[in-house]
Amino acid sequence: MDESVATRSRPSASEPKSSAFDLLAEPVRRWIWRRRWTGLRDIQEQAIPRLMHADGDLILAAATAAGKTEAAFLPLISQVHEDHSGPGFDLVYIGPLRALINDQFRRLEDLCEALKMKVHPWHGDIPAIRKRRARENPRGILLITPESLEALFVLRGVEIPRLFATTRAIVIDELHDLLDSERGVHLRSLLTRMELAVGRRIRRIGLSATLGDMALASAYLRPEAPDRVEQLISRAYRSELRVELRAYASSQPADRTFLDEDEDGGRGNASAPGAVGEHIFENFRGQSNLVFAGSRREVESYSDVLRTISERKRIPVEFFPHYSGLTREHRNFVEKRLKEGKIPTTAVCTSTLELGIDIGSVDCVGHIGPPWSVASLRQRLGRTGRRPGQPAVLRMYAVVPQLHARLRPVQLLQLGLVRSIAMIDLLVDGWCEPPAKDALHLSTLTHQILSVITERGGASAQRLYDTLCIRGPFRTVDTQVFASLLRQLGSLDNALIEQASDGSILLGRQGERIVEHYSFYAAFQTPQEFRVVHRSTALGTIPVTIPLSKGMTIILVGKRWRIEFIHFRERTIEVETDTRGAPPIFGGYPGAVHDTVVQRMRDVLSDEAMPPYLDSVAQEVLIAAKAAYRQSALEDRPLVRLADDRYLLATWTGTIKSMTLAIVLTALGNSVEVFDGMLEVSPLDPDIDLVDQLKAIATGQVNLSSLVKVGEGVLEFEKFHRFLNTDLLAIDALSTRLDLDAVPEIARLCVGPLD
DNA sequence: GACCTGCTGCGGTATG
Numbered sequence: 001m002d003e004s005v006a007t008r009s010r011p012s013a014s015e016p017k018s019s020a021f022d023l024l025a026e027p028v029r030r031w032i033w034r035r036r037w038t039g040l041r042d043i044q045e046q047a048i049p050r051l052m053h054a055d056g057d058l059i060l061a062a063a064t065a066a067g068k069t070e071a072a073f074l075p076l077i078s079q080v081h082e083d084h085s086g087p088g089f090d091l092v093y094i095g096p097l098r099a100l101i102n103d104q105f106r107r108l109e110d111l112c113e114a115l116k117m118k119v120h121p122w123h124g125d126i127p128a129i130r131k132r133r134a135r136e137n138p139r140g141i142l143l144i145t146p147e148s149l150e151a152l153f154v155l156r157g158v159e160i161p162r163l164f165a166t167t168r169a170i171v172i173d174e175l176h177d178l179l180d181s182e183r184g185v186h187l188r189s190l191l192t193r194m195e196l197a198v199g200r201r202i203r204r205i206g207l208s209a210t211l212g213d214m215a216l217a218s219a220y221l222r223p224e225a226p227d228r229v230e231q232l233i234s235r236a237y238r239s240e241l242r243v244e245l246r247a248y249a250s251s252q253p254a255d256r257t258f259l260d261e262d263e264d265g266g267r268g269n270a271s272a273p274g275a276v277g278e279h280i281f282e283n284f285r286g287q288s289n290l291v292f293a294g295s296r297r298e299v300e301s302y303s304d305v306l307r308t309i310s311e312r313k314r315i316p317v318e319f320f321p322h323y324s325g326l327t328r329e330h331r332n333f334v335e336k337r338l339k340e341g342k343i344p345t346t347a348v349c350t351s352t353l354e355l356g357i358d359i360g361s362v363d364c365v366g367h368i369g370p371p372w373s374v375a376s377l378r379q380r381l382g383r384t385g386r387r388p389g390q391p392a393v394l395r396m397y398a399v400v401p402q403l404h405a406r407l408r409p410v411q412l413l414q415l416g417l418v419r420s421i422a423m424i425d426l427l428v429d430g431w432c433e434p435p436a437k438d439a440l441h442l443s444t445l446t447h448q449i450l451s452v453i454t455e456r457g458g459a460s461a462q463r464l465y466d467t468l469c470i471r472g473p474f475r476t477v478d479t480q481v482f483a484s485l486l487r488q489l490g491s492l493d494n495a496l497i498e499q500a501s502d503g504s505i506l507l508g509r510q511g512e513r514i515v516e517h518y519s520f521y522a523a524f525q526t527p528q529e530f531r532v533v534h535r536s537t538a539l540g541t542i543p544v545t546i547p548l549s550k551g552m553t554i555i556l557v558g559k560r561w562r563i564e565f566i567h568f569r570e571r572t573i574e575v576e577t578d579t580r581g582a583p584p585i586f587g588g589y590p591g592a593v594h595d596t597v598v599q600r601m602r603d604v605l606s607d608e609a610m611p612p613y614l615d616s617v618a619q620e621v622l623i624a625a626k627a628a629y630r631q632s633a634l635e636d637r638p639l640v641r642l643a644d645d646r647y648l649l650a651t652w653t654g655t656i657k658s659m660t661l662a663i664v665l666t667a668l669g670n671s672v673e674v675f676d677g678m679l680e681v682s683p684l685d686p687d688i689d690l691v692d693q694l695k696a697i698a699t700g701q702v703n704l705s706s707l708v709k710v711g712e713g714v715l716e717f718e719k720f721h722r723f724l725n726t727d728l729l730a731i732d733a734l735s736t737r738l739d740l741d742a743v744p745e746i747a748r749l750c751v752g753p754l755d
Numbered sequence: 756g757a758c759c760t761g762c763t764g765c766g767g768t769a770t771g
Contacts, residue, residue, distance in 0.1 A: 096760060124762045131763095147761040155763070183760070295757055324759060351758045372757065522761045590756040655756095674756085 020048035025078035031114050032074075041067035043234040044074065050230060051075035051205075055168075057222045059175065059206040059214070062234035064382045065358070068207045069104060072171050073111075076205075077141075079168065081115050088166035089120075089142040094149070094187065095173045098123045099357045101143045104173070108141060117141065123148050138163050146178075146187040147521040150451065153193065154515060157455035160197040167202050170194075172221075174355060175206035176375070179220050179435035182444050182718060186523035188220065188473040189448045193455070196467060209355075209382060213434035220435070223473060239385035243394045243424055245611070246279065247417055247618035248272035249402040276397045277305035280346075280366060283395065285318065288338055289346040290353055291366035292380055296323045298368060300583035303348045303558030321558045322349040325529070325586075326540040330557060335359060348558075354379050361386035364393040370419040372591035375432040377423055396420055400621050408680075409640075409648055412628035413605065414621055415676045419593070421611055421622070422600035433594045438476050439736035442485060442728055443718030444523045445474050449489070450496065450507065454515050458504040461486055481731065488725050496723060525719040530566075532556055532573045544571065546584050553581035592655040592737075598677040602652050605629040634678075639694070639750040642680075647690055649679045649750060657742040660708070664743055667707040668693050691751055698748035704740045705730065 018040055021029065040048070043062040050058060052075045060068050073091075080090040095101045105121040112119045118140030122131055124147075134142070135156070153160060170191065178184035195202055206221045218229035250272030280291060280302070293299045299321045306319035320334045331352070337345040338359040346366075347353055354376060365384045371377040385392025398417040401407050426432070448468050453459055459467075461483070469477045477485075486505070489496040495508035507515060514520055529541040530548075539556050542548075552563045560581035565574040605626055610619060633640055638650040651658045655674070662672040662679055669688050673680040683690055696702050708730060715729040716722065717737070724732070734740060 098761080128763075145761065150761090151763065177760085181760095354759080376758090516763095518762045518764085520762085524760070526761080586757085591758075 018045060020045045023048055023052045023078070024074055025081045025115075027081065027115050028074055028078050028111070031111050041071070041234075043068055043232065044071040046232045046234065047071040048075045050232065052079065054230075055203050057204045057206075057218075057225075057229040059208060059217055059221060059229060059231045060234075061208045061214070061231065063386070064209050065361075065386055066234055069107065069173070072205050072207060073108060073141075076169055076171070077111065077115065077117065080117065080140075084139075085166050086139045087137070088162065088164055089138050089140065090117075090166060090168055091141045092164070092167055092170045093141060093143045093173065094146060094170060095143065096145065096177055096183065097357065098125055098145065100173060101145065103357055104143055108143075112141065119143065135159065135163065146183055146190065149190050150186070150521045150523075151518075153190065153455045154451055154520065157457070160194065160455070161199075164194055164198050164202070167194075167198070169203040169205055171205045171207065173207050175208040175217065175221070176379075177355060179217065180437060180439060182441065182524045184220065185441045185444050185473050186447065188223070189444070189468060192472040193452065193467065196471060209379065216434055216437065219437075223475060224471075239389075240391040241381070241385070241394065241428070242391045243396070243613040244615065245396045245398065245417075245420060245424065245613050245618050246276075246615040247398045247400050247621045248275050249617065249621070250399050272399050273301065274305060276368065276399065277302060277309060279397075281306055281309045281319075284346045284364060284366065285315075286344045287346075287363040288341055288344065288360070289364045289366060290362050290380070290383055291319075291346060291348045291368065292354075292371075293348060293350065294369040294372075296325060296350055296586045297583045299323055299348050299350055300555045300558065302368060304555045304560070304581075304583070306346075306348065307558045318344045319346045319348060319558075322347040323352050324350070325542060326557060327538050329538075330540070338362070351376065353383070359383070361390065364395060367394065367396045369397070369399065370416050371423055373433050373594065374423050374426045374597065377427055378432055381427070394424075396424070398618065398621075403621060403624055409628070409632060409642055410675055410678065410680055412625065413632070414625035414628075415601070417618060417621055418601045418604050418625060419597065419676055421604050421614075422597055424613070425604070425611070426597065426600055431596065433596075436736060440477055440481070440732050441474060441736075442477075442481075442724060442732040443720040445469075445477060445485065446489065446496075446720040446723060447520075447523045448472070448474075449486075450511055450515050450520075453497065453505060453507055453511075458500065458506045460504050464505065476735065481728075485724075485728060488728060489723060492723060523719060528571070530571050530573050532561075532575060534561065534575050534577070539575070542573075542584050543586060545587055548573065548584075553578050555581045555583040590655065592659075593676055595654040595657070598652055598654050601677060606635060637750075637752070639691070645683065645686075647681045649681055650677060651679065651746050652677045653742065653746065656737060657739045657746065660738045660740060661743050661746055663738070664697065664702070664704055664707050665690075665693070668702070694747040694751045698744050698751060700744060704743060705734075708734070708738060708740065 020040055043060055043066050047060055060071055062068050076091055084090060093104060095104060101121050101123055105119060108119050120134040120140065120142050122134065122142060122144040172178065178187055204221050214231055218226040218231065222229050293302055303319060303321035307317050310317045322331055322334045334347050337343055338347060341360055353359065362384050365380055381392050381394055398420050400414050400417050401411045445468060449464055452464055452467055465479065465482050468474050469482060490498055494510035496511035497505050498508045500506055528544045530544055531541055532539045548563060548566060550563055550566060554561050554563065560578050561575035562578035563573055564576050606629065614622060629635065634650050640648045642648055651661060658674050658677065658679060662674045665672050665681055669684050671682045671684055681690060715733045721729060
């Protein structure tokens with residue numbers, strides 16, 4: 001870990017010399033000197049004078065392990081040391097993961113001990129007695145999660161002004177993860193409420209690795225004054241990037257077990273995923289690596305393939321699955337092997353290992369299938385190439401439909417491979433998705449309405465609006481929407497809120513029940529799950545939505561099992577070992593691919609250029625896809641009639657706009673399938689004329705918003721949505737997941753000039 | 756055609 005903080009020298013080295021260093025408090029300088037750093041990191045040199053000489057908001061953006069935490073804390077701690085005025089926490093650090101808070105605690109503990117400054121880690125695993133002591137004698141540094149901070153507001157509302165009376169700064173780690181998400185909006189609401197409680201502005205410092213749009217990031221850190229947020233961006237320690245994209249043609253249906261010995265008899269004529277497994281086995285073995293797969297199901301499949309190959313070759317297994325559904329014990333086992341780096345280990349994982357805890361630098365990042373976003377791809381690549389002179393290595397695998405087989409026109413375009421290429425190209429260009437903006441977040445607003453009422457023991461409608469929508473982050477919610485939200489929450493059979501005779505708003509009976517339970521503190525939803533157990537040893541969990549039955553075989557933790565008993569009431573499944581099994585389908589709502597990615601995909605299909613990082617199969621597949629694109633005539637007109645009265649409709653937009661048009665066309669009596677940048681449409685009734693429908697949409701003759709309300713399944717996707725009516729759900733969805741305004745223009749492009 | 760994240764107070768009983 002020392003290496004991740006600053007360059008170490010030989011014992012003979014002298015004290016680091018820089019003007020930034022001289023600004024730090026004497027005991028901090030002494031601590032650095034004792035640790036024999038030869039110098040400060042680039043981001044530290046930049047940040048120290050800004051933090052010591054001013055009190056403005058600041059974003060520190062630099063690569064993982066570039067020393068951002070110290071860049072913020074060395075000067076802030078120096079300031080506190082020279083001018084402490086308690087009681088109250090002097091500094092607050094907000095981290096999105098418990099493990100991250102534990103990591104930061106260990107890093108700050110030693111320095112703070114030297115300065116006789118207290119550090120208080122505070123999250124769900126910290127014993128209540130420790131939290132009580134911190135609350136009774138608040139000083140030093142508080143390291144806390146957004147949810148634990150929420151719990152403080154709900155349970156200790158009256159103590160908030162005292163706890164944060166002297167707070168100088170709030171450091172927000174992994175800022176990119178807390179922008180326009182439910183959690184990000186929740187946190188920003190808490191920060192505003194904290195300032196309102198103490199009656200003054202508190203400096204905000206955001207730490208981040210990946211930020212697509214720095215101006216938007218400033219607006220999120222300080223909505224009322226984004227221009228006054230200073231940004232320090234360190235481009236030091238950027239390493240060379242080496243990319244390879246390999247394609248594997250498969251004729252197998254996707255839901256088959258990838259390497260079933262009963263089918264191929266172990267003779268090696270494996271399916272394409274089996275061949276991907278063989279390549280990973282040969283090229284990743286003996287090192288530390290991460291292999292990202294698109295879903296938990298794929299993680300299980302490839303873990304099973306890699307375990308089977310290892311056992312067949314009588315080699316100790318060094319490939320392990322890692323995702324949130326597996327037990328803490330198993331995940332710790334994999335993380336510890338990666339962190340210590342003594343035994344070769346490859347984690348096959350979902351986004352669990354994308355950010356947060358420090359697992360050191362891995363040799364290579366593998367990626368099976370196209371990523372969901374360029375931002376996430378960049379974050380994943382940040383796990384490799386972190387040692388000086390070490391390149392970042394990315395091996396991407398695309399499993400594509402077999403060439404020359406009888407494929408549907410949309411399959412001939414090989415959109416999976418094309419998306420992988422588009423995303424790699426955008427990554428190299430330095431582009432990544434900007435955070436969504438202008439979303440209403442009515443679910444999180446409901447959460448915060450209940451929280452503010454509890455904190456203050458009741459509040460007027462005006463005060464709630466002022467706190468949350470004028471001062472706080474819900475700025476796109478106007479008074480009309482806010483009033484109808486309050487009416488809705490008060491009008492339910494079991495009202496969440498009610499109005500007292502003096503006009504103030506209080507919690508209703510159901511509101512009280514919800515706020516009193518500890519599950520209230522998180523603003524995001526958690527699905528219900530079954531625990532899977534083998535002879536009293538827990539293996540992991542799977543969502544209750546998966547259809548399961550006794551005798552069924554499944555793959556879990558990369559091994560094969562047979563279901564013996566399902567205890568529905570206890571939500572537990574007992575399993576025994578088996579030789580067969582397929583990974584469960586975990587389900588979920590599909591991710592949204594950005595407009596810019598789809599536009600680049602169109603360029604990849606229409607350009608002559610051949611990316612240099614493709615293997616020979618990928619080249620062949622791309623050449624065929626380009627030819628199919630030219631033959632499809634999609635380049636000249638976006639609407640192409642296929643056989644069987646079906647149509648291919650190119651929107652050339654990202655998922656949100658394509659999905660909105662799909663919902664409208666479905667409501668008009670068509671069967672619609674959504675792909676990247678295009679729809680396959682089949683009218684269900686021979687009397688339906690799709691061209692006429694598109695003309696009507698283009699000229700505004702169809703009432704789009706009334707059609708969207710039909711798709712209610714699409715509208716409920718956040719924790720408190722179940723308390724809202726269809727009108728509120730629709731305007732919330734239209735602010736984030738749907739885009740009705742874009743639909744007429746797409747329709748117009750499809751049907752050409754209108755008379 | 757997806758992934759991840761978080762969580763308190765109190766009452767019961769056993770032990771020194």
